[in-house]
Amino acid sequence: MRLGKKSSQDMEKSLASFPMFSDLEKAEIARLAEIAVRLSFAKGQNILVEGYEALGFYLLETGRVKIYKLSPEGKEHILHIIEPGFSFAEACIFFEHQECPASADALEESHTIFFPKDRFIQELQRSTALAMRMLGSMARYLQLMAEQVGSLSLSTVEGRLVNYLVVLARTRNVPFVDGTTITLDVGKGVLAARLGTIPETLSRTLKKLQDKGLIGVDGSNLTILNSRSLLDMLE
Protein backbone atom coordinates (compact mmCIF):
# COMPACT_ATOMS: atom_id res chain seq x y z
CA MET A 1 0.00 0.00 0.00
CA ARG A 2 2.72 2.48 -0.94
CA LEU A 3 0.95 5.42 -2.42
CA GLY A 4 2.22 8.89 -3.13
CA LYS A 5 1.14 11.72 -0.89
CA LYS A 6 -0.81 13.22 -3.72
CA SER A 7 -2.91 10.12 -4.21
CA SER A 8 -3.53 9.89 -0.50
CA GLN A 9 -4.71 13.46 -0.20
CA ASP A 10 -6.93 12.94 -3.19
CA MET A 11 -8.51 9.97 -1.49
CA GLU A 12 -9.12 11.93 1.69
CA LYS A 13 -10.82 14.64 -0.26
CA SER A 14 -13.01 12.12 -2.04
CA LEU A 15 -13.99 10.41 1.18
CA ALA A 16 -14.89 13.67 2.87
CA SER A 17 -17.30 14.42 0.03
CA PHE A 18 -19.46 11.41 0.87
CA PRO A 19 -22.38 12.19 3.16
CA MET A 20 -21.52 9.07 5.09
CA PHE A 21 -18.20 10.50 6.18
CA SER A 22 -19.01 14.19 6.04
CA ASP A 23 -18.71 15.01 9.70
CA LEU A 24 -15.87 12.76 10.69
CA GLU A 25 -12.69 14.23 12.13
CA LYS A 26 -9.77 14.81 9.83
CA ALA A 27 -7.73 12.10 11.52
CA GLU A 28 -10.52 9.58 11.07
CA ILE A 29 -10.79 10.37 7.40
CA ALA A 30 -7.05 10.00 7.07
CA ARG A 31 -7.14 6.56 8.62
CA LEU A 32 -9.97 5.52 6.34
CA ALA A 33 -8.05 6.82 3.34
CA GLU A 34 -5.21 4.53 4.38
CA ILE A 35 -7.28 1.42 3.97
CA ALA A 36 -9.44 2.53 1.04
CA VAL A 37 -8.79 1.24 -2.46
CA ARG A 38 -10.29 2.43 -5.71
CA LEU A 39 -11.93 -0.28 -7.76
CA SER A 40 -13.52 0.16 -11.16
CA PHE A 41 -16.00 -2.03 -12.97
CA ALA A 42 -16.98 -2.17 -16.62
CA LYS A 43 -20.59 -2.01 -17.71
CA GLY A 44 -22.22 -5.32 -16.95
CA GLN A 45 -19.35 -6.55 -14.83
CA ASN A 46 -20.15 -8.57 -11.78
CA ILE A 47 -19.15 -7.18 -8.37
CA LEU A 48 -20.67 -9.53 -5.79
CA VAL A 49 -22.23 -12.96 -5.96
CA GLU A 50 -24.99 -14.02 -3.62
CA GLY A 51 -23.87 -16.77 -1.31
CA TYR A 52 -20.20 -15.89 -1.42
CA GLU A 53 -18.38 -13.96 1.26
CA ALA A 54 -17.98 -10.26 0.59
CA LEU A 55 -14.49 -8.98 1.30
CA GLY A 56 -15.53 -5.48 2.22
CA PHE A 57 -17.91 -2.73 1.39
CA TYR A 58 -18.14 -0.13 -1.32
CA LEU A 59 -18.82 3.53 -1.88
CA LEU A 60 -20.02 4.41 -5.35
CA GLU A 61 -18.28 7.45 -6.84
CA THR A 62 -19.65 7.35 -10.37
CA GLY A 63 -21.80 4.98 -12.37
CA ARG A 64 -24.72 2.83 -11.32
CA VAL A 65 -24.88 -0.54 -9.59
CA LYS A 66 -27.76 -2.98 -9.29
CA ILE A 67 -28.23 -5.15 -6.22
CA TYR A 68 -30.32 -8.19 -7.08
CA LYS A 69 -31.34 -11.71 -6.27
CA LEU A 70 -31.77 -14.59 -8.67
CA SER A 71 -34.51 -17.18 -8.45
CA PRO A 72 -33.65 -20.86 -8.81
CA GLU A 73 -34.88 -20.58 -12.40
CA GLY A 74 -32.58 -17.66 -13.09
CA LYS A 75 -35.06 -14.80 -13.01
CA GLU A 76 -33.66 -11.67 -11.45
CA HIS A 77 -35.25 -9.25 -9.05
CA ILE A 78 -33.49 -5.96 -8.38
CA LEU A 79 -33.52 -4.92 -4.74
CA HIS A 80 -31.78 -1.57 -5.10
CA ILE A 81 -30.12 0.57 -7.68
CA ILE A 82 -27.17 2.33 -6.10
CA GLU A 83 -26.55 5.92 -7.12
CA PRO A 84 -23.27 7.82 -6.81
CA GLY A 85 -22.67 9.02 -3.26
CA PHE A 86 -24.17 5.95 -1.67
CA SER A 87 -22.63 2.82 -0.26
CA PHE A 88 -23.49 -0.83 -0.68
CA ALA A 89 -22.70 -4.20 0.87
CA GLU A 90 -22.45 -2.58 4.31
CA ALA A 91 -24.37 -5.42 5.87
CA CYS A 92 -22.04 -8.02 4.39
CA ILE A 93 -19.08 -7.00 6.47
CA PHE A 94 -20.86 -8.09 9.63
CA PHE A 95 -21.23 -11.67 8.48
CA GLU A 96 -18.10 -13.53 9.51
CA HIS A 97 -17.30 -16.08 6.85
CA GLN A 98 -20.91 -15.87 5.93
CA GLU A 99 -22.64 -15.32 2.70
CA CYS A 100 -23.62 -12.16 1.01
CA PRO A 101 -27.42 -11.94 0.82
CA ALA A 102 -27.51 -10.64 -2.76
CA SER A 103 -25.52 -10.15 -5.95
CA ALA A 104 -24.28 -6.90 -7.48
CA ASP A 105 -23.47 -5.88 -11.07
CA ALA A 106 -22.39 -2.59 -12.58
CA LEU A 107 -25.14 -1.22 -14.81
CA GLU A 108 -22.69 1.26 -16.33
CA GLU A 109 -18.96 1.78 -16.05
CA SER A 110 -18.63 2.40 -12.33
CA HIS A 111 -15.91 3.68 -10.04
CA THR A 112 -15.97 2.67 -6.42
CA ILE A 113 -13.97 3.05 -3.25
CA PHE A 114 -13.54 -0.25 -1.49
CA PHE A 115 -12.90 -0.86 2.21
CA PRO A 116 -11.62 -4.26 3.30
CA LYS A 117 -13.84 -5.80 5.91
CA ASP A 118 -11.52 -6.42 8.83
CA ARG A 119 -9.67 -3.15 8.71
CA PHE A 120 -12.88 -1.21 8.34
CA ILE A 121 -14.35 -2.92 11.38
CA GLN A 122 -11.28 -1.83 13.34
CA GLU A 123 -12.03 1.73 12.33
CA LEU A 124 -15.64 1.34 13.33
CA GLN A 125 -14.51 0.29 16.77
CA ARG A 126 -12.32 3.35 17.08
CA SER A 127 -14.86 5.89 15.91
CA THR A 128 -18.33 6.17 17.37
CA ALA A 129 -19.22 8.82 14.83
CA LEU A 130 -18.42 6.40 12.04
CA ALA A 131 -20.44 3.64 13.67
CA MET A 132 -23.40 5.97 14.02
CA ARG A 133 -23.21 6.84 10.34
CA MET A 134 -23.11 3.20 9.48
CA LEU A 135 -26.15 2.55 11.64
CA GLY A 136 -28.01 5.35 9.91
CA SER A 137 -27.14 3.97 6.51
CA MET A 138 -28.30 0.48 7.40
CA ALA A 139 -31.48 1.81 8.94
CA ARG A 140 -32.22 3.54 5.67
CA TYR A 141 -31.81 0.31 3.76
CA LEU A 142 -34.03 -1.52 6.22
CA GLN A 143 -36.72 1.04 5.63
CA LEU A 144 -36.41 0.70 1.87
CA MET A 145 -36.61 -3.06 2.09
CA ALA A 146 -39.68 -2.91 4.29
CA GLU A 147 -41.33 -0.72 1.68
CA GLN A 148 -40.46 -3.21 -1.00
CA VAL A 149 -41.76 -6.23 0.82
CA GLY A 150 -44.94 -4.34 1.52
CA SER A 151 -45.54 -3.22 -2.01
CA LEU A 152 -44.52 -6.52 -3.54
CA SER A 153 -47.06 -8.65 -1.85
CA LEU A 154 -49.73 -6.06 -1.44
CA SER A 155 -49.90 -4.31 -4.78
CA THR A 156 -50.29 -5.00 -8.46
CA VAL A 157 -47.61 -4.18 -10.99
CA GLU A 158 -49.65 -1.11 -11.90
CA GLY A 159 -49.57 0.10 -8.32
CA ARG A 160 -45.86 -0.54 -7.98
CA LEU A 161 -45.17 1.32 -11.20
CA VAL A 162 -47.16 4.36 -10.13
CA ASN A 163 -45.46 4.30 -6.75
CA TYR A 164 -42.09 4.16 -8.47
CA LEU A 165 -42.94 7.25 -10.48
CA VAL A 166 -44.08 9.16 -7.42
CA VAL A 167 -40.91 8.27 -5.55
CA LEU A 168 -38.74 9.06 -8.56
CA ALA A 169 -40.33 12.50 -8.86
CA ARG A 170 -39.80 13.15 -5.19
CA THR A 171 -36.14 12.17 -5.19
CA ARG A 172 -35.59 14.49 -8.15
CA ASN A 173 -37.46 17.31 -6.48
CA VAL A 174 -39.89 17.72 -9.32
CA PRO A 175 -43.56 18.22 -8.42
CA PHE A 176 -45.93 15.37 -9.21
CA VAL A 177 -48.47 17.41 -11.15
CA ASP A 178 -50.12 17.25 -14.58
CA GLY A 179 -47.76 18.12 -17.38
CA THR A 180 -44.56 17.12 -15.62
CA THR A 181 -42.34 14.90 -17.73
CA ILE A 182 -40.14 12.33 -16.03
CA THR A 183 -37.31 10.64 -17.88
CA LEU A 184 -36.60 7.12 -16.74
CA ASP A 185 -33.10 6.70 -15.39
CA VAL A 186 -32.86 3.06 -16.42
CA GLY A 187 -33.93 0.99 -19.39
CA LYS A 188 -37.36 -0.59 -19.30
CA GLY A 189 -35.94 -4.06 -18.90
CA VAL A 190 -34.12 -2.98 -15.77
CA LEU A 191 -37.17 -1.12 -14.52
CA ALA A 192 -39.21 -4.28 -14.93
CA ALA A 193 -36.76 -6.22 -12.76
CA ARG A 194 -36.82 -3.35 -10.29
CA LEU A 195 -40.61 -3.71 -10.03
CA GLY A 196 -40.41 -7.45 -9.64
CA THR A 197 -41.88 -8.24 -13.04
CA ILE A 198 -40.80 -8.82 -16.65
CA PRO A 199 -40.49 -6.44 -19.62
CA GLU A 200 -43.64 -7.73 -21.34
CA THR A 201 -45.80 -6.99 -18.35
CA LEU A 202 -44.25 -3.57 -17.83
CA SER A 203 -44.88 -2.71 -21.45
CA ARG A 204 -48.53 -3.70 -21.17
CA THR A 205 -48.93 -1.84 -17.91
CA LEU A 206 -47.54 1.36 -19.39
CA LYS A 207 -49.91 0.99 -22.30
CA LYS A 208 -52.85 0.49 -19.99
CA LEU A 209 -52.06 3.68 -18.09
CA GLN A 210 -51.65 5.47 -21.39
CA ASP A 211 -55.00 4.18 -22.68
CA LYS A 212 -56.65 5.38 -19.50
CA GLY A 213 -55.21 8.81 -20.18
CA LEU A 214 -53.22 8.91 -16.97
CA ILE A 215 -49.76 9.22 -18.49
CA GLY A 216 -48.15 9.90 -21.83
CA VAL A 217 -45.38 7.60 -23.00
CA ASP A 218 -42.65 8.60 -25.44
CA GLY A 219 -39.73 6.25 -25.18
CA SER A 220 -38.14 6.87 -21.80
CA ASN A 221 -40.09 10.06 -21.24
CA LEU A 222 -43.24 9.71 -19.21
CA THR A 223 -45.61 12.64 -18.87
CA ILE A 224 -48.07 12.88 -16.04
CA LEU A 225 -51.50 13.63 -17.44
CA ASN A 226 -53.76 12.95 -14.48
CA SER A 227 -51.86 13.16 -11.25
CA ARG A 228 -55.03 13.01 -9.20
CA SER A 229 -56.09 9.60 -10.46
CA LEU A 230 -52.55 8.27 -10.23
CA LEU A 231 -52.20 9.29 -6.60
CA ASP A 232 -55.65 7.89 -5.84
CA MET A 233 -54.44 4.50 -7.02
CA LEU A 234 -51.96 4.40 -4.15
CA GLU A 235 -54.91 4.54 -1.82
Add this chain to the structure above:
Amino acid sequence: MRLGKKSSQDMEKSLASFPMFSDLEKAEIARLAEIAVRLSFAKGQNILVEGYEALGFYLLETGRVKIYKLSPEGKEHILHIIEPGFSFAEACIFFEHQECPASADALEESHTIFFPKDRFIQELQRSTALAMRMLGSMARYLQLMAEQVGSLSLSTVEGRLVNYLVVLARTRNVPFVDGTTITLDVGKGVLAARLGTIPETLSRTLKKLQDKGLIGVDGSNLTILNSRSLLDMLE
Protein backbone atom coordinates in the same frame (compact mmCIF):
# COMPACT_ATOMS: atom_id res chain seq x y z
CA MET B 1 -37.41 7.04 37.64
CA ARG B 2 -37.00 6.15 41.32
CA LEU B 3 -36.66 2.41 41.50
CA GLY B 4 -35.55 0.23 44.35
CA LYS B 5 -32.11 -1.32 44.23
CA LYS B 6 -33.70 -4.72 43.88
CA SER B 7 -35.60 -3.79 40.77
CA SER B 8 -32.53 -2.20 39.27
CA GLN B 9 -30.36 -5.25 39.85
CA ASP B 10 -33.07 -7.42 38.41
CA MET B 11 -33.10 -5.31 35.27
CA GLU B 12 -29.33 -5.55 34.92
CA LYS B 13 -29.52 -9.29 35.16
CA SER B 14 -32.23 -9.45 32.55
CA LEU B 15 -30.33 -7.22 30.16
CA ALA B 16 -27.15 -9.23 30.52
CA SER B 17 -29.06 -12.34 29.47
CA PHE B 18 -29.82 -10.91 26.03
CA PRO B 19 -27.31 -11.92 23.35
CA MET B 20 -27.34 -8.33 22.19
CA PHE B 21 -25.82 -7.12 25.46
CA SER B 22 -23.98 -10.24 26.51
CA ASP B 23 -20.45 -8.96 26.24
CA LEU B 24 -20.91 -5.42 27.42
CA GLU B 25 -19.08 -4.17 30.48
CA LYS B 26 -20.88 -4.14 33.79
CA ALA B 27 -20.93 -0.35 33.88
CA GLU B 28 -22.51 -0.20 30.42
CA ILE B 29 -25.21 -2.63 31.42
CA ALA B 30 -25.86 -0.56 34.51
CA ARG B 31 -26.32 2.59 32.47
CA LEU B 32 -28.68 0.78 30.11
CA ALA B 33 -30.65 -0.54 33.06
CA GLU B 34 -31.08 3.06 34.17
CA ILE B 35 -32.94 4.03 31.05
CA ALA B 36 -34.76 0.75 30.42
CA VAL B 37 -38.46 0.38 31.21
CA ARG B 38 -40.54 -2.77 31.24
CA LEU B 39 -43.62 -2.63 29.05
CA SER B 40 -46.21 -5.37 28.71
CA PHE B 41 -48.77 -5.93 26.01
CA ALA B 42 -51.90 -8.05 25.96
CA LYS B 43 -52.58 -10.55 23.21
CA GLY B 44 -53.57 -8.67 20.10
CA GLN B 45 -52.53 -5.31 21.49
CA ASN B 46 -50.95 -2.82 19.14
CA ILE B 47 -47.37 -1.72 19.83
CA LEU B 48 -46.32 0.37 16.84
CA VAL B 49 -48.17 1.93 13.94
CA GLU B 50 -46.59 2.34 10.54
CA GLY B 51 -46.09 5.97 9.68
CA TYR B 52 -45.91 7.20 13.24
CA GLU B 53 -42.72 8.00 15.06
CA ALA B 54 -41.40 5.25 17.30
CA LEU B 55 -40.28 6.50 20.69
CA GLY B 56 -37.64 3.87 21.20
CA PHE B 57 -36.80 0.28 20.64
CA TYR B 58 -37.74 -2.98 22.30
CA LEU B 59 -36.29 -6.22 23.56
CA LEU B 60 -38.74 -9.09 23.77
CA GLU B 61 -38.51 -11.05 27.03
CA THR B 62 -41.50 -13.33 26.64
CA GLY B 63 -44.34 -13.67 24.17
CA ARG B 64 -44.42 -13.18 20.43
CA VAL B 65 -44.68 -10.03 18.31
CA LYS B 66 -45.56 -9.64 14.66
CA ILE B 67 -44.06 -6.89 12.53
CA TYR B 68 -46.27 -6.20 9.54
CA LYS B 69 -47.36 -3.83 6.84
CA LEU B 70 -50.89 -3.13 5.68
CA SER B 71 -51.90 -2.61 2.09
CA PRO B 72 -54.18 0.29 1.18
CA GLU B 73 -57.04 -2.23 1.10
CA GLY B 74 -56.21 -3.44 4.59
CA LYS B 75 -54.55 -6.74 3.79
CA GLU B 76 -51.66 -7.51 6.09
CA HIS B 77 -48.27 -8.93 5.29
CA ILE B 78 -46.08 -10.06 8.16
CA LEU B 79 -42.43 -9.12 7.77
CA HIS B 80 -41.08 -10.79 10.90
CA ILE B 81 -42.26 -12.66 13.91
CA ILE B 82 -40.12 -11.67 16.86
CA GLU B 83 -39.16 -14.40 19.32
CA PRO B 84 -38.05 -13.90 22.93
CA GLY B 85 -34.43 -12.79 23.15
CA PHE B 86 -34.60 -10.63 20.07
CA SER B 87 -35.10 -6.93 19.60
CA PHE B 88 -37.32 -4.96 17.28
CA ALA B 89 -37.77 -1.41 16.00
CA GLU B 90 -34.02 -0.83 16.15
CA ALA B 91 -34.06 0.93 12.85
CA CYS B 92 -36.80 3.31 13.96
CA ILE B 93 -34.64 5.10 16.46
CA PHE B 94 -32.42 6.44 13.69
CA PHE B 95 -35.25 8.27 11.99
CA GLU B 96 -35.50 11.73 13.56
CA HIS B 97 -39.15 12.71 13.68
CA GLN B 98 -39.65 10.24 10.92
CA GLU B 99 -42.01 7.44 10.45
CA CYS B 100 -41.74 3.87 11.49
CA PRO B 101 -41.61 1.64 8.40
CA ALA B 102 -44.00 -1.00 9.77
CA SER B 103 -46.55 -1.78 12.45
CA ALA B 104 -46.21 -4.19 15.38
CA ASP B 105 -48.79 -6.15 17.39
CA ALA B 106 -48.43 -8.66 20.21
CA LEU B 107 -49.48 -12.12 19.02
CA GLU B 108 -49.60 -13.32 22.63
CA GLU B 109 -49.27 -11.63 25.98
CA SER B 110 -45.79 -10.17 25.67
CA HIS B 111 -43.31 -8.61 28.04
CA THR B 112 -40.75 -6.22 26.67
CA ILE B 113 -37.94 -3.99 27.81
CA PHE B 114 -38.17 -0.58 26.22
CA PHE B 115 -35.35 1.92 25.61
CA PRO B 116 -36.26 5.53 24.87
CA LYS B 117 -34.74 6.69 21.62
CA ASP B 118 -32.68 9.71 22.65
CA ARG B 119 -31.17 8.26 25.78
CA PHE B 120 -30.33 5.03 24.01
CA ILE B 121 -28.55 6.91 21.25
CA GLN B 122 -26.47 8.61 23.92
CA GLU B 123 -25.43 5.20 25.17
CA LEU B 124 -24.62 4.09 21.65
CA GLN B 125 -22.29 7.03 21.33
CA ARG B 126 -20.54 6.11 24.56
CA SER B 127 -20.10 2.43 23.84
CA THR B 128 -18.52 1.10 20.70
CA ALA B 129 -19.30 -2.45 21.74
CA LEU B 130 -22.97 -1.60 21.95
CA ALA B 131 -22.91 0.10 18.57
CA MET B 132 -21.27 -2.94 17.04
CA ARG B 133 -23.96 -5.19 18.48
CA MET B 134 -26.59 -2.93 17.08
CA LEU B 135 -24.93 -3.03 13.67
CA GLY B 136 -24.86 -6.80 13.79
CA SER B 137 -28.51 -6.96 14.68
CA MET B 138 -29.52 -4.65 11.87
CA ALA B 139 -27.36 -6.51 9.40
CA ARG B 140 -29.21 -9.68 10.34
CA TYR B 141 -32.55 -8.05 9.66
CA LEU B 142 -31.31 -6.73 6.34
CA GLN B 143 -30.35 -10.24 5.37
CA LEU B 144 -33.75 -11.59 6.36
CA MET B 145 -35.51 -8.89 4.40
CA ALA B 146 -33.41 -9.56 1.33
CA GLU B 147 -34.43 -13.19 1.54
CA GLN B 148 -38.04 -12.20 1.76
CA VAL B 149 -38.01 -9.85 -1.18
CA GLY B 150 -36.28 -12.52 -3.18
CA SER B 151 -38.66 -15.29 -2.32
CA LEU B 152 -41.75 -13.13 -2.62
CA SER B 153 -41.29 -12.13 -6.20
CA LEU B 154 -39.45 -15.19 -7.35
CA SER B 155 -41.37 -18.08 -5.87
CA THR B 156 -44.84 -19.50 -5.64
CA VAL B 157 -46.73 -19.88 -2.39
CA GLU B 158 -45.80 -23.55 -2.49
CA GLY B 159 -42.12 -22.73 -2.69
CA ARG B 160 -42.33 -20.19 0.10
CA LEU B 161 -44.16 -22.68 2.30
CA VAL B 162 -41.58 -25.40 1.77
CA ASN B 163 -38.80 -22.91 2.38
CA TYR B 164 -40.50 -21.85 5.59
CA LEU B 165 -40.58 -25.44 6.79
CA VAL B 166 -36.92 -25.98 5.97
CA VAL B 167 -35.94 -22.83 7.83
CA LEU B 168 -38.20 -23.68 10.75
CA ALA B 169 -36.62 -27.11 11.07
CA ARG B 170 -33.14 -25.61 10.97
CA THR B 171 -33.83 -23.01 13.63
CA ARG B 172 -35.18 -25.75 15.88
CA ASN B 173 -32.21 -27.98 15.21
CA VAL B 174 -34.31 -30.86 13.99
CA PRO B 175 -33.12 -32.69 10.88
CA PHE B 176 -35.15 -32.25 7.72
CA VAL B 177 -35.63 -35.93 6.96
CA ASP B 178 -38.56 -38.24 6.29
CA GLY B 179 -40.60 -38.95 9.38
CA THR B 180 -39.78 -35.74 11.22
CA THR B 181 -42.83 -33.96 12.57
CA ILE B 182 -42.81 -30.19 12.85
CA THR B 183 -45.41 -28.36 14.90
CA LEU B 184 -46.30 -24.94 13.60
CA ASP B 185 -45.51 -22.17 16.05
CA VAL B 186 -48.32 -19.92 14.81
CA GLY B 187 -51.87 -20.36 13.65
CA LYS B 188 -52.47 -20.98 9.97
CA GLY B 189 -54.00 -17.56 9.47
CA VAL B 190 -50.83 -15.94 10.79
CA LEU B 191 -48.66 -18.28 8.76
CA ALA B 192 -50.54 -17.28 5.63
CA ALA B 193 -49.83 -13.60 6.30
CA ARG B 194 -46.23 -14.55 7.00
CA LEU B 195 -46.00 -16.14 3.54
CA GLY B 196 -47.62 -13.18 1.89
CA THR B 197 -50.86 -14.94 1.08
CA ILE B 198 -54.29 -15.66 2.57
CA PRO B 199 -55.60 -18.58 4.65
CA GLU B 200 -57.58 -20.10 1.78
CA THR B 201 -54.54 -20.35 -0.44
CA LEU B 202 -52.40 -21.75 2.35
CA SER B 203 -55.02 -24.37 3.07
CA ARG B 204 -55.13 -25.44 -0.55
CA THR B 205 -51.36 -25.46 -0.82
CA LEU B 206 -51.03 -27.72 2.22
CA LYS B 207 -53.59 -30.03 0.70
CA LYS B 208 -51.73 -30.11 -2.59
CA LEU B 209 -48.48 -31.12 -0.86
CA GLN B 210 -50.42 -33.73 1.08
CA ASP B 211 -52.01 -35.14 -2.07
CA LYS B 212 -48.60 -35.37 -3.66
CA GLY B 213 -47.47 -37.42 -0.67
CA LEU B 214 -44.77 -34.96 0.32
CA ILE B 215 -46.07 -34.09 3.77
CA GLY B 216 -48.65 -35.29 6.27
CA VAL B 217 -50.96 -32.73 7.81
CA ASP B 218 -52.65 -33.17 11.17
CA GLY B 219 -53.79 -29.85 12.52
CA SER B 220 -50.67 -27.89 13.37
CA ASN B 221 -48.44 -30.95 13.07
CA LEU B 222 -46.75 -31.38 9.74
CA THR B 223 -44.82 -34.57 9.00
CA ILE B 224 -42.16 -34.72 6.36
CA LEU B 225 -42.82 -37.70 4.09
CA ASN B 226 -40.54 -37.02 1.15
CA SER B 227 -37.75 -34.67 2.11
CA ARG B 228 -35.93 -35.26 -1.14
CA SER B 229 -38.73 -33.95 -3.33
CA LEU B 230 -39.38 -31.06 -0.98
CA LEU B 231 -35.77 -29.93 -1.08
CA ASP B 232 -35.69 -30.38 -4.84
CA MET B 233 -38.48 -27.85 -5.11
CA LEU B 234 -36.18 -25.18 -3.73
CA GLU B 235 -33.98 -25.96 -6.68
Add this chain to the structure above:
DNA sequence: CGTAGGGTTGAGGTTAATCAAGTATGGTGG
Protein backbone atom coordinates in the same frame (compact mmCIF):
# COMPACT_ATOMS: atom_id res chain seq x y z
C1' DC C 1 -77.28 -24.97 22.99
C1' DG C 2 -75.80 -21.26 20.46
C1' DT C 3 -72.23 -18.58 18.96
C1' DA C 4 -67.54 -17.15 17.61
C1' DG C 5 -63.04 -18.01 15.71
C1' DG C 6 -60.17 -20.69 13.08
C1' DG C 7 -59.94 -23.46 9.33
C1' DT C 8 -61.56 -25.70 4.86
C1' DT C 9 -63.84 -26.13 0.35
C1' DG C 10 -65.85 -24.64 -4.07
C1' DA C 11 -66.90 -21.58 -8.15
C1' DG C 12 -65.42 -17.80 -10.74
C1' DG C 13 -62.55 -14.03 -12.09
C1' DT C 14 -58.22 -11.32 -12.36
C1' DT C 15 -53.36 -10.77 -12.67
C1' DA C 16 -49.40 -11.66 -14.59
C1' DA C 17 -46.02 -15.23 -16.39
C1' DT C 18 -44.89 -17.91 -20.59
C1' DC C 19 -44.11 -18.66 -25.29
C1' DA C 20 -43.73 -16.94 -29.70
C1' DA C 21 -43.44 -13.49 -33.05
C1' DG C 22 -42.96 -8.91 -34.56
C1' DT C 23 -41.05 -3.96 -34.58
C1' DA C 24 -37.78 -0.22 -33.77
C1' DT C 25 -33.01 1.34 -33.04
C1' DG C 26 -28.27 1.83 -33.15
C1' DG C 27 -24.05 0.45 -34.29
C1' DT C 28 -20.62 -2.15 -37.72
C1' DG C 29 -18.64 -3.60 -41.73
C1' DG C 30 -18.90 -3.79 -46.59
Add this chain to the structure above:
DNA sequence: CCACCATACTTGATTAACCTCAACCCTACG
Protein backbone atom coordinates in the same frame (compact mmCIF):
# COMPACT_ATOMS: atom_id res chain seq x y z
C1' DC D 1 -24.96 4.74 -47.89
C1' DC D 2 -26.91 0.53 -47.16
C1' DA D 3 -27.34 -4.25 -45.64
C1' DC D 4 -26.60 -6.65 -41.46
C1' DC D 5 -26.98 -7.77 -36.84
C1' DA D 6 -27.65 -7.27 -31.91
C1' DT D 7 -30.27 -5.32 -28.49
C1' DA D 8 -34.25 -3.34 -26.58
C1' DC D 9 -38.87 -3.16 -26.61
C1' DT D 10 -43.76 -4.35 -28.02
C1' DT D 11 -47.76 -7.23 -29.06
C1' DG D 12 -50.73 -11.31 -29.06
C1' DA D 13 -52.52 -15.84 -27.46
C1' DT D 14 -52.41 -19.06 -23.90
C1' DT D 15 -51.98 -20.81 -19.31
C1' DA D 16 -51.14 -21.00 -14.48
C1' DA D 17 -51.35 -18.95 -9.93
C1' DC D 18 -53.85 -16.98 -6.72
C1' DC D 19 -57.36 -13.77 -4.92
C1' DT D 20 -62.40 -13.00 -4.01
C1' DC D 21 -66.61 -14.24 -2.26
C1' DA D 22 -69.60 -17.38 -0.24
C1' DA D 23 -70.69 -21.31 2.17
C1' DC D 24 -69.58 -24.74 5.29
C1' DC D 25 -67.24 -27.46 9.15
C1' DC D 26 -65.44 -27.98 13.61
C1' DT D 27 -64.06 -27.19 18.29
C1' DA D 28 -64.12 -24.36 22.37
C1' DC D 29 -66.62 -22.05 25.50
C1' DG D 30 -70.02 -19.25 27.92
